[in-house]
Amino acid sequence: xxxxxxxxxxxxxxxxxxxxxxxxxxxxxxxxxxxxxxxxxxxxxxxxxxxxxxxxxxxxxxxxxxxxxxxxxxxxxxxxxxxxxxxxxxxxxxxxxxxxxxxxxxxxxxxxxxxxxxxxxxxxxxxxxxxxxxxxxxxxxxxxxxxxxxxxxxxxxxxxxxxxxxxxxxxxxxxxxxxxxxxxxxxxxxxxxxxxxxxxxxxxxxxxxxxxxxxxxxxxxxxxxxxxxxxxxxxxxxxxxxxxxxxxxx
Amino acid sequence: xxxxxxxxxxxxxxxxxxxxxxxxxxxxxxxxxxxxxxxxxxxxxxxxxxxxxxxxxxxxxxxxxxxxxxxxxxxxxxxxxxxxxxxxxxxxxxxxxxxxxxxxxxxxxxxxxxxxxxxxxxxxxxxxxxxxxxxxxxxxxxxxxxxxxxxxxxxxxxxxxxxxxxxxxxxxxxxxxxxxxxxxxxxxxxxxxxxxxxxxxxxxxxxxxxxxxxxxxxxxxxxxxxxxxxxxxxxxxxxxxxxxxxxxxx
Ligand SMILES: O=c1ccn([C@@H]2O[C@H](COP(=O)(O)OP(=O)(O)O)[C@@H](O)[C@H]2O)c(=O)[nH]1
Ligand SMILES: O=c1ccn([C@@H]2O[C@H](COP(=O)(O)OP(=O)(O)O)[C@@H](O)[C@H]2O)c(=O)[nH]1
Ligand SMILES: [Mn+2]
Ligand SMILES: [Mn+2]
Numbered sequence: 001x002x003x004x005x006x007x008x009x010x011x012x013x014x015x016x017x018x019x020x021x022x023x024x025x026x027x028x029x030x031x032x033x034x035x036x037x038x039x040x041x042x043x044x045x046x047x048x049x050x051x052x053x054x055x056x057x058x059x060x061x062x063x064x065x066x067x068x069x070x071x072x073x074x075x076x077x078x079x080x081x082x083x084x085x086x087x088x089x090x091x092x093x094x095x096x097x098x099x100x101x102x103x104x105x106x107x108x109x110x111x112x113x114x115x116x117x118x119x120x121x122x123x124x125x126x127x128x129x130x131x132x133x134x135x136x137x138x139x140x141x142x143x144x145x146x147x148x149x150x151x152x153x154x155x156x157x158x159x160x161x162x163x164x165x166x167x168x169x170x171x172x173x174x175x176x177x178x179x180x181x182x183x184x185x186x187x188x189x190x191x192x193x194x195x196x197x198x199x200x201x202x203x204x205x206x207x208x209x210x211x212x213x214x215x216x217x218x219x220x221x222x223x224x225x226x227x228x229x230x231x232x233x234x235x236x237x238x239x240x241x242x243x244x245x246x247x248x249x250x
Numbered sequence: 251x252x253x254x255x256x257x258x259x260x261x262x263x264x265x266x267x268x269x270x271x272x273x274x275x276x277x278x279x280x281x282x283x284x285x286x287x288x289x290x291x292x293x294x295x296x297x298x299x300x301x302x303x304x305x306x307x308x309x310x311x312x313x314x315x316x317x318x319x320x321x322x323x324x325x326x327x328x329x330x331x332x333x334x335x336x337x338x339x340x341x342x343x344x345x346x347x348x349x350x351x352x353x354x355x356x357x358x359x360x361x362x363x364x365x366x367x368x369x370x371x372x373x374x375x376x377x378x379x380x381x382x383x384x385x386x387x388x389x390x391x392x393x394x395x396x397x398x399x400x401x402x403x404x405x406x407x408x409x410x411x412x413x414x415x416x417x418x419x420x421x422x423x424x425x426x427x428x429x430x431x432x433x434x435x436x437x438x439x440x441x442x443x444x445x446x447x448x449x450x451x452x453x454x455x456x457x458x459x460x461x462x463x464x465x466x467x468x469x470x471x472x473x474x475x476x477x478x479x480x481x482x483x484x485x486x487x488x489x490x491x492x493x494x495x496x497x498x499x500x
Contacts, residue, residue, distance in 0.1 A: 013385060016363040016472035023366060024273050113266040116273060132498070135263060138483030140494040155494065157483035219500045222266035225477040233388030233407035244390040244405065248382070250469045 001103040002031045002119055003175065005089040007082030008046070008110045009038035012229050015049060015250060017110045022053040028119040032103075034092065036085035037061040045249060062088040068188060080195055082109065083188045090178060090185055103175035104129075107168045114169075115220040121212040122172035128204045131213035133170040134222035142167060144209065144216045151209040151216075164197040164206070169221045171196070177203055251353040252281045252369055253425065255339040257332030258296070258360045259288040262479050265299060265500060267360045272303040278369040282353075284342065286335035287311040295499060312338040318438060330445055332359065333438045340428060340435055353425035354379075357418045364419075365470040371462035372422035378454045381463035383420040386473035392417060394459065394466045401459040401466075414447040414456070419471045421446070427453055 004025060008014060018035075025031055033055050037046055042061045050057050062084050069079065086107055093105065104125045108114065122129055130151065132143035137158040142165065145153040156165040164171075178184060187198035213220055237243045244250075254275060258268060268285075275281055283305050287296055292311045300307050312334050319329065336357055343355065354375045358364065372379050380401065382393035387408040392415065395403040406415040414421075428434060437448035463470055487493045494500075 012390065013363075013472065013474055015469075016384065016474050019365050019472075020270060020274065020363045023277055024270065027273060027276060113263075113270045115269050134266060134500040135479040138480055139487070140262065140481065140484055140500045141498060143498070157487050217495075217498055219265075219498060222263065222269075222500070224263055224266050224479075227475040227477050229385040229474075230388055231390065234390055237389070237407050245467075248391060248393070248467055248469060250384040250390045250472070 002028065002123060002172075003034055003089075003093065003103055003105045004031060004108045005034045005036065005086055005105060006108050006110050007036050007038060007085030010043065012231065012250065013226055014110070015045065017226060018046070018049055021108070021110055021114075022049070022055060024114050024116065025055055026053070027116045031055065031119070033057040034089045035059055036088050038064050038082070038085055058092065060085075060088050060092060077192060080188060080190065080192070083186050083195065087185045087188075093175065094179060094182060097175060097179065099176060099179050101175060101179075104172050105175055105178060106172040109168060111224060111226050112169050113222040113224045117218075118213070118220040121220070125172050125174045126210060127177050127208055128171055128173050128200065129210040129212045130166055130171045130216065131211070131221070132216050132219045133167040134219040136167045136169075136223035137165070141219050142170070143219075144211055146211045146215040149211065149215070151206055151211055159193040162193055162197050164200040165193075166196050166200070167223055168196055169223060171200065171209075173199075173203060252278065252373060252422075253284055253339075253343065253353055253355045254281060254358045255284045255286065255336055255355060256358050256360050257286050257288060257335030260293065260295075262481065262500065263476055264360070265295065267476060268296070268299055271358070271360055271364075272299070272305060274364050274366065275305055276303070277366045281305065281369070283307040284339045285309055286338050288314050288332070288335055308342065310335075310338050310342060327442060330438060330440065330442070333436050333445065337435045337438075343425065344429060344432060347425060347429065349426060349429050351425060351429075354422045355425055355428060356422040359418060361474060361476050362419050363472040363474045367468075368463070368470040371470070375422050375424045376460060377427050377458055378421055378423050378450065379460040379462045380416055380421045380466065381461070381471070382466050382469045383417040384469040384472035386417045386419075387415070391469050392420065393469075394461055396461045396465040399461065399465070401456055401461055409443040412443055412447050414450040415443075416446050416450070417473055418446055419473060421450065421459075423449075423453060 143155045144151040154165045184202040190198040384391045393405045394401040404415045434452040440448040
C-alpha cells in the first residue's frame with residue numbers, strides 16, 4: 001500500500017487542486033490517501049470531496065500554530081508549509097499500523113503534478129527511494145546523481161550544503177522504517193530548505209538511498225504551483241450585496 | 251464520442267500540464283483528444299507523450315502568426331491565445347467526420363482543472379450545452395442563470411455586454427451543429443473577451459442553450475493558471491556550462 005500524505009489548506013482554488021489530485025490518485029492501485037487539513041476543524045467541503053472521491057482515505061486536521069502561519073502578504077517561502085500536517089499523518093500511521101504491515105509513505109503536496117509512473121517507482125521501497133523532481137530549486141530539475149546503482153551526490157544549485165537536497169516530492173519512505181524510528185519527524189524549526197533533511201537524516205544515510213526512475217534520469221513529478229486567482233470583481237459585487245451565490249461551492 | 255480540443259505551446263511546464271490533463275482524460279470513456287501545438291512543426295516531445303498516454307488522439311499543429319503572438323514580456327491577456335489551434339481542430343473535424351457521425355466538441359485548455367463529472371454533463375448535448383466555470387472573470391465563478399430549464403441570463407461582472415459571457419471551458423457544441431455550419435469558427439480579431447461569442451453567435455441563440463450541471467448550480471471545471479517556474483539557478487549554471495542535462499526531459 002502506498003500512503004499518500006497531503007497537507008492542504010482553505011483557499012479559492014483548494015477544491016480545484018484536490019479534485020485533480022484525487023483523480024490522479026484514482027489511477028493508482030492499492031493506495032490510501034491521508035489528507036490533513038491545516039485548520040481547527042475538519043471542514044465539510046473537504047469531507048464531501050473525499051467521500052465522493054472513490055479513494056480509500058483518512059481525513060485528519062491540525063492547525064499550524066499562528067506564529068508559524070504564513071500571512072496573505074508574506075512571500076510564500078517565509079515559513080515552512082504543511083509541516084505539522086505531515087507530522088500528524090506520521091502520528092496517525094504509528095498509532096494505526098504495526099511493524100508487520102507493509103507499505104510506503106509519500107508526501108504529496110496538493111499543488112504538484114504527478115505522473116502515475118512515479119507511484120509505480122516508489123512501490124518497492126526498502127528504506128528510502130529517490131528520483132528527480134522537475135521545476136524546483138530554480139532548475140529545470142533537481143536530481144540525485146547515480147553511479148553504479150548508488151547515489152553519489154546531487155544535481156542542485158540552491159543551498160547545495162543541504163544534507164539531503166531533495167524536494168518533498170522526490171522521495172518515499174518505507175512504513176516499517178518509520179515505525180522502527182518512532183521519533184523521526186519533520187522539524188518545524190528547520191532552516192528553510194532543510195525540512196526534508198530533518199526527517200531523512202534520522203532515517204537513512206546517503207549511501208542507502210535507492211535511486212528510481214531509470215537511475216534518476218526521468219522526471220515524473222513536477223513542483224508546479226498554481227496562481228492565486230484574482231477576485232476583484234467578486235469583491236466589488238460583494239460590496240454591492242450581489243456577490244456569487246455562497247451556496248454554490250467552488 | 252467527446253472530442254476534446256486542446257491548444258498547447260512549448261514552455262517549461264508544458265509536459266507537466268499535458269501529463270495531468272491526459273491522466274484526467276483517461277478517466278473519461280469514449281473520448282478522442284485533439285491536441286494542437288502552437289508551433290511550426292509537431293514536436294517529438296508532445297508526440298511521445300501522446301503515444302504513451304493510452305488515449306485515442308489526433309496530433310495537429312499550426313503556428314500563431316507572429317503579429318498575433320504574445321511576447322514573454324506581454325501581459326497574458328493582451329492577445330488571444332489558442333485561436334488558430336482551435337480553428338485547425340474544427341477544420342480537421344470537418345474534413346474527417348461526416349454529418350452522420352455523432353459526437354460533441356469541447357475546448358479544453360491545457361492548464362484548467364476538470365472534474366470528470368463535467369464530461370458526463372456534456373455527453374448528451376443537442377446543440378450547445380453550458381455550465382458554470384470556477385475562478386474566472388474576477389469572480390468565484392461565472393454561470394448561466396437558469397429559470398424553468400432555460401438560460402435567461404448570466405452571472406458575470408466583466409464585460410457584461412458580451413453576447414455569450416461564457417468562458418471557453420463553459421460550453422460544448424454538438425459535432426453535427428458544427429458540420430451543418432461549415433464556416434463557423436473563432437474570430438482571431440474578436441475583441442478581448444468576445445472570442446467565445448464569435449463562435450457561439452454563429453451557431454445558437456441564448457434561448458437554445460442547454461443548461462447542465464444541475465441547472466448550472468455546480469462548479470465542475472475551474473479556470474486555474476499555473477505559475478511560470480523560476481529558473482534563475484538554471485540560467486546561472488548554463489552560463490558556467492553546467493546546466494541540467496538537456497537529454498533529461500522535464
Ligand atoms: O498555510 C499553509 C500553506 C500550505 N499548506 C500545504 O502545504 C503544502 C506545501 O505548501 P505549498 O505548495 O504552498 O509550498 P511550495 O509550493 O512553496 O513548496 C501544500 O500541500 C499546501 O496545501 C498548508 O497546509 N498550510
Ligand atoms: O502562445 C500561446 C499561448 C497559449 N496557448 C494555449 O492556448 C490556451 C489558452 O491559453 P492560456 O491558458 O494562457 O489562457 P488563459 O489562461 O489566460 O485563458 C492554452 O491551452 C494554452 O496552452 C497557445 O497555444 N499559444
Ligand atoms: Mn507547492
Ligand atoms: Mn489558461
